[in-house]
Amino acid sequence: xxxxxxxxxxxxxxxxxxxxxxxxxxxxxxxxxxxxxxxxxxxxxxxxxxxxxxxxxxxxxxxxxxxxxxxxxxxxxxxxxxxxxxxxxxxxxxxxxxxxxxxxxxxxxxxxxxxxxxxxxxxxxxxxxxxxxxxxxxxxxxxxxxxxxxxxxxxxxxxxxxxxxxxxxxxxxxxxxxxxxxxxxxxxxxxxxxxxxxxxxxxxxxxxxxxxxxxxxxxxxxxxxxxxxxxxxxxxxxxxxxxxxxxxxxxxxxxxxxxxxxxxxxxxxxx
Amino acid sequence: xxxxxxxxxxxxxxxxxxxxxxxxxxxxxxxxxxxxxxxxxxxxxxxxxxxxxxxxxxxxxxxxxxxxxxxxxxxxxxxxxxxxxxxxxxxxxxxxxxxxxxxxxxxxxxxxxxxxxxxxxxxxxxxxxxxxxxxxxxxxxxxxxxxxxxxxxxxxxxxxxxxxxxxxxxxxxxxxxxxxxxxxxxxxxxxxxxxxxxxxxxxxxxxxxxxxxxxxxxxxxxxxxxxxxxxxxxxxxxxxxxxxxxxxxxxxxxxxxxxxxxxxxxxxxxxxxxxxxxxxxxxxxxxxx
Numbered sequence: 001x002x003x004x005x006x007x008x009x010x011x012x013x014x015x016x017x018x019x020x021x022x023x024x025x026x027x028x029x030x031x032x033x034x035x036x037x038x039x040x041x042x043x044x045x046x047x048x049x050x051x052x053x054x055x056x057x058x059x060x061x062x063x064x065x066x067x068x069x070x071x072x073x074x075x076x077x078x079x080x081x082x083x084x085x086x087x088x089x090x091x092x093x094x095x096x097x098x099x100x101x102x103x104x105x106x107x108x109x110x111x112x113x114x115x116x117x118x119x120x121x122x123x124x125x126x127x128x129x130x131x132x133x134x135x136x137x138x139x140x141x142x143x144x145x146x147x148x149x150x151x152x153x154x155x156x157x158x159x160x161x162x163x164x165x166x167x168x169x170x171x172x173x174x175x176x177x178x179x180x181x182x183x184x185x186x187x188x189x190x191x192x193x194x195x196x197x198x199x200x201x202x203x204x205x206x207x208x209x210x211x212x213x214x215x216x217x218x219x220x221x222x223x224x225x226x227x228x229x230x231x232x233x234x235x236x237x238x239x240x241x242x243x244x245x246x247x248x249x250x251x252x253x254x255x256x257x258x259x260x261x262x263x264x265x266x267x268x269x270x271x
Numbered sequence: 272x273x274x275x276x277x278x279x280x281x282x283x284x285x286x287x288x289x290x291x292x293x294x295x296x297x298x299x300x301x302x303x304x305x306x307x308x309x310x311x312x313x314x315x316x317x318x319x320x321x322x323x324x325x326x327x328x329x330x331x332x333x334x335x336x337x338x339x340x341x342x343x344x345x346x347x348x349x350x351x352x353x354x355x356x357x358x359x360x361x362x363x364x365x366x367x368x369x370x371x372x373x374x375x376x377x378x379x380x381x382x383x384x385x386x387x388x389x390x391x392x393x394x395x396x397x398x399x400x401x402x403x404x405x406x407x408x409x410x411x412x413x414x415x416x417x418x419x420x421x422x423x424x425x426x427x428x429x430x431x432x433x434x435x436x437x438x439x440x441x442x443x444x445x446x447x448x449x450x451x452x453x454x455x456x457x458x459x460x461x462x463x464x465x466x467x468x469x470x471x472x473x474x475x476x477x478x479x480x481x482x483x484x485x486x487x488x489x490x491x492x493x494x495x496x497x498x499x500x501x502x503x504x505x506x507x508x509x510x511x512x513x514x515x516x517x518x519x520x521x522x523x524x525x526x527x528x529x530x531x532x533x534x535x536x537x538x539x540x541x542x543x544x545x546x547x548x549x550x551x552x553x554x555x556x557x558x559x560x
Contacts, residue, residue: 076444078372104450114445117464126459127449176445183449 017051017233022090024049024187024217025070029084032065039065040241042084052209052218054232054249056225058265061238063221067189070219071106072099088187104130107180111192113172115164120156123164123175127183142182149212150178151204169196177205188212191221206231225266229253237262311534318531328495333523337532342499343412343507344539347487348480350416350503351423356473359427366428367435368457387425391485394422398490413503415491422486423476430472434465467554474547478540484511494520510536
């Protein structure tokens with residue numbers, strides 16, 4: 001069996017999500033526990049191609065666990081237990097025998113940036129090299145494109161040979177974004193990608209994400225409700241491991257909600 | 272306002288007492304080392320000469336040099352390293368990077384700790400039984416070196432595993448998240464950042480191997496061999512065993528010769544330790560976080 005996702009369907013009508021087609025991700029009854037302690041309970045939702053799907057919620061609501069499960073990171077942590085089913089492109093992610101092939105198609109960015117102890121260049125060229133790209137010119141091109149998209153190129157173009165792990169926190173975070181983009185992922189998972197990035201740079205990255213929507217699907221976990229409002233087509237609200245609300249982002253912010261707690265969180269009454 | 276309370280003064284005194292006690296203990300630790308090295312240099316120093324280092328013993332080992340023993344020790348150490356380093360590093364890589372945390376892995380770890388605790392004389396008897404007799408290698412450099420290798424394997428494994436585990440887990444997860452396999456992660460990120468610790472462990476093992484007597488005395492070391500070893504199937508003299516022999520089994524050996532042999536042996540070990548420390552400092556400077 002060959003583990004290959006078919007190429008994404010061409011985005012008809014520019015960047016609008018393909019709600020009419022079968023979803024890219026189908027989550028059914030997803031429950032996650034750490035050493036028996038539940039972190040996420042019985043979540044079911046669909047995410048469509050070329051959609052930016054926002055997840056908001058206070059700390060400890062299970063947002064990050066959800067992303068970890070999508071990338072099968074439960075394999076890193078023996079205490080993490082995932083039940084229910086996650087279908088990617090119609091196929092259960094646990095049916096991928098070659099989990100590395102699955103992960104190589106999914107880019108992830110976590111709030112604590114990890115610059116690998118390699119040069120800036122090698123950090124971004126790591127994944128292209130895994131894909132078998134060897135030509136210097138080709139690698140140069142990928143590295144420049146990804147660093148530019150992550151709004152980091154101007155700051156590091158003169159020191160691509162210095163260590164990625166020695167960049168400042170905000171720069172490392174953008175380096176991680178560039179690395180995720182260098183995978184040429186079909187699915188991008190962002191977990192508070194802007195936590196250490198200044199507001200102006202954050203806006204530049206957000207613009208890039210809007211452009212990228214024509215190429216890929218993004219799941220955006222954020223603590224900044226306004227960021228979800230700016231970017232997400234639909235948004236889910238997680239609270240204490242449960243999905244309280246899911247809907248079109250603008251509806252949530254205009255108070256068209258099924259649960260009063262959603263409005264309470266968005267207006268900052270708790271969280 | 273800004274005056275010390277009784278509690279401040281008391282904690283200050285306690286802290287000074289604690290520091291004095293720890294300092295005294297540290298000095299106590301250094302004293303035996305100084306006495307040993309000092310005695311050896313004073314009593315053995317006069318025996319050291321080019322002739323002593325590069326000729327064979329004469330006159331029932333009461334005169335002449337230690338050249339065959341020096342060469343023999345180099346052989347034993349080199350062959351033991353060739354046997355133990357590949358096995359030890361591979362085992363450590365498996366245990367640290369691949370093995371799931373289950374009963375089998377824990378049993379293996381326990382076995383390694385126990386292997387490290389086996390007295391060297393027991394290793395010696397195991398070496399006789401296994402290599403000399405069962406595999407029928409006979410008393411030889413090969414049998415002695417394999418015995419040494421078995422004995423030092425736990426050191427290599429533990430040192431390697433510890434330096435592997437000093438590489439932050441976050442680096443591994445970042446690689447895995449990009450779809451790198453475990454082996455790609457090891458080769459590109461884990462090994463380059465742990466090689467200094469691994470090499471240090473290996474060199475420390477070398478110095479330990481050079482000083483061991485019991486494991487080689489039944490398996491390949493001889494009190495006197497007139498020629499230098501030509502292959503791993505020959506018996507050989509060795510520094511540690513030579514020292515044991517002239518100090519306890521042979522009469523009429525001048526005191527300065529005995530101390531001279533001890534001085535050369537300890538110099539080899541200290542030299543290797545110094546190289547190991549130098550290596551660690553050098554490679555630590557290359558480390559990338």
